[in-house]
Amino acid sequence: MQSEIIVIQGAVKRFGRVEALRGVDLVVHRGEVVVIIGPSGSGKSTLLRCINHLESLDAGCIIVDGIPLTQAENINKVRAEVGIVFQQFNLFPHLTALENITLAQRIVRKRTREEAERIGMELLKKVGIPEKAHAYPAQLSGGQQQRVAIARALAMQPKIMLFDEPTSALDPEMIKEVLDVMLALAKEGMTMVVVSHEMGFARAAADRIIFMDEGVIVEETTPELLFTAPKHERTRLFLSKILH
């Protein structure tokens, strides 16, 4: 088993005239936690969304767990291995928390209702809200919704978890409960790619921090080095803005 799980080479993505990604190379190893930071419009979310093909590349290639993301039949295979958690939670509002978690298990993984519900309840316990199993998303707080969304992604037993600004839409008092779940996941050895400006999380969990700006990776470093000795002027400027 090779240690690289995500290999991105020369990724280019355009939206009309705008180049969101302008040649990005990145390798993520098994069990690694990579945090991507950068100003808005820097392409960090686009890069994340390309990893499970919510956006397709205009040039370059992405290989996930040895499977190149080019042919259509590979995409569903990869998606089943890669969980993603969105900024806006995107829970299914017509289903209860538990049904949100069991739906894909049953129709994609072909599990029985009993098995899917057992796994669903275990995961709800893990994210700390088993008592909300039968509540609808509208009856849950933002933090609870996001935790259900994490449980929903985990139910597919992914090898990689992607987080696209998971705490940006949350009230401050709810950020911690979501970050705690993410920290626990990181400790278990889950491979994670996280777009977030939560520096506390980055410091506690990240193996590597990547700073992106204008569609390219400007700096790749460890949390300690980022805060003590950022190499690039742009990184320094950005950090001074988000830390004060």
Add this chain to the structure above:
Amino acid sequence: MPDVERLEKVIEKKAAVAPAERERFDTWWFLVLAVVAVVALLVFLKPNPFQRIVVFLRDGIWVTIRITVISFVFILIVGLIGGLGRLAKNWLIHGIASLYVEIIRGIPLLVQLLFLYFAFPQVLDSVGAWLLKLSPSLRGAGQYLVDVKPDPFVMAVAGLTICYGAYMSEIYRAGIQSISKGQMEAARSLGMSYFQAMRYVILPQAVRVILPPVGNEFVALLKDSSLVSVVAVSDMTRRGREFMSSSFMSLETWTMVALLYLVMTLFASRVVAYIERKTAFAK
């Protein structure tokens, strides 16, 4: 406990809304009953001519209901296919669906029905004759097309389906588009195929959005089904005309026909409102 408070608020809101809704529910059903009562009064107090009219119209009422319900089932299917076609990324599918919607919406239903019943058989005839000439191996198919006589009921259902299907496509399209893009992304990211995501995630939500306009379409269809009387279908309107031409009682006949349509449409819109309430979910 902020969560408990939230939940309590939700419950309170529901409780606050419930009595008002129930009241409206009763008032409108009362209107349905009132119209039924007027019909009953007329029939019992003045059996001649009103009872005679109702008895004469009875077959027609049944035809009107049958043609509306059968067409509506097909319309829901055609609309779904048309709506998905309008949203398709494939340019050919998108083009065909758009062409269908644009052309059909631009032609009056009455003209479409007349075309289908009177002109379309001629088209089939010509195609059949051409096939007969073309090759002996196509004799069977050619002869069939030449011989086929249009059944009024089938043509009426086809005409209503084609016309209303186009409008329904637009309702489905708008309903599906009203569901946020994130829902499709979340479903696809969990490994569901496009059609699984549609079936289990998008459509169940879209159905709740489109239910009011779909209900309106049903009521409109019920009324527009009176147009099929021009293509030899003995629906309620046609039966009314027949009764009038033999009895010369226009006022009584058309009053009764109008009241009977009113009973049906009021009843249908109450049923739609009921289903709407049943399927609503906390937003």
